[in-house]
Amino acid sequence: xxxxERPLSPFMQYRxxxxxxxxxxxxxxxxxxxxxxxxxxxxxxxxxxxxxxxxAALATLGSPLAxxxxxxxxxxxxxxxxxxxxxxxxxxxxxxxxxxxRKTGWAAAIGAVMVTVVLWVMLGASLGGAP
Amino acid sequence: xxxxSPLGRVxxxxxxxxxxxxxxSQRVTAVALVILxxxxxxxLALLGAGVxxxxxxxxxxxxxxxxxxxxxxxxxxxxxxxxxxxxxxDYIGDKGTRLVVLVALKFALVVAALIGILAVLRIAFGAQA
Numbered sequence: 001x002x003x004x005e006r007p008l009s010p011f012m013q014y015r016x017x018x019x020x021x022x023x024x025x026x027x028x029x030x031x032x033x034x035x036x037x038x039x040x041x042x043x044x045x046x047x048x049x050x051x052x053x054x055x056a057a058l059a060t061l062g063s064p065l066a067x068x069x070x071x072x073x074x075x076x077x078x079x080x081x082x083x084x085x086x087x088x089x090x091x092x093x094x095x096x097x098x099x100x101x102r103k104t105g106w107a108a109a110i111g112a113v114m115v116t117v118v119l120w121v122m123l124g125a126s127l128g129g130a131p
Numbered sequence: 132x133x134x135x136s137p138l139g140r141v142x143x144x145x146x147x148x149x150x151x152x153x154x155x156s157q158r159v160t161a162v163a164l165v166i167l168x169x170x171x172x173x174x175l176a177l178l179g180a181g182v183x184x185x186x187x188x189x190x191x192x193x194x195x196x197x198x199x200x201x202x203x204x205x206x207x208x209x210x211x212x213x214x215x216x217x218x219x220x221d222y223i224g225d226k227g228t229r230l231v232v233l234v235a236l237k238f239a240l241v242v243a244a245l246i247g248i249l250a251v252l253r254i255a256f257g258a259q260a
Contacts, residue, residue: 027218034211037240041204041247047187048250048257054184081168084161091158122176 022105026083029076036073074119079112153213160210167203174199188254197255201248208244212237 014020039061046057060066086104089095095104133140174196178186190196215236223229 030211030214031218034215037207037211038243040207041243041250044200044204044247044250044254047184047191048253051184054187058182077168077172081165085165088158088161119172123172 018102018105022083022109025109026080026087029080029083032072032076033080036076039070039073071116071120074123075112075116078115078119079108082108082111082115153216157210157213160206160213163202163206164210167199167206170199171203188257188259191251191254192259194255197251200251204244204247204251208240208247212240 043057043061046054061070086095086108089104095101174190175182178190191200216233219229219232219236223232
């Protein structure tokens with residue numbers, strides 16, 4: 001008996017493409033930035049607790065693992081910032097046309113890498129550098 | 132068998148109850164964070180290599196910087212709460228677990244925000260380095 005042609009459920013047809021990559025990246029970077037918020041609070045609290053505590057906190061933030069996480073944090077900031085602006089334009093009703101959405105998506109992704117590099121060059125010595 | 136009418140059962144439920152408030156707050160805090168984020172990154176860069184303690188103290192002694200830092204901590208915490216809430220609501224199926232996680236999330240962010248605000252105020256009102 002021949003299998004009749006039946007419509008597939010939408011989730012069976014979706015293929016992985018740039019739209020959902022950028023979308024899930026926005027969410028992942030948002031979660032990472034929430035973790036960075038706790039780092040910001042830790043840094044502020046250390047600064048308020050005096051030079052010794054502050055130096056200890058900077059030493060902690062200067063460890064190789066922490067530095068790697070901070071680079072991840074900078075990328076999260078850059079990407080979430082740029083893609084967030086993209087979202088705000090969508091909310092206002094602009095930029096939905098596919099060619100424009102594709103262009104702004106690329107701009108957000110490539111721009112985020114570039115901004116990360118610039119921020120790291122500007123802050124790399126500062127973030128986690130020994131006082 | 133329930134004696135409630137179908138209309139009575141759905142009233143007060145559904146996305147129309149408060150979803151637009153969440154959506155709107157998320158956008159307003161996002162716009163604020165565009166400004167605050169630029170300010171914070173520029174400030175960090177201006178604090179100089181090694182971010183010396185004295186530079187941080189001097190920075191937050193300025194009323195403008197202190198107010199911006201307070202806004203950053205408060206708005207970032209609120210925006211994080213709004214965003215993480217959606218993430219948890221999407222991925223945690225069990226209602227009980229979800230409730231516990233969402234309450235824990237709010238507690239954690241409120242406590243962290245208060246620690247950050249207290250730290251900024253202590254520096255702002257503290258002795259000049």
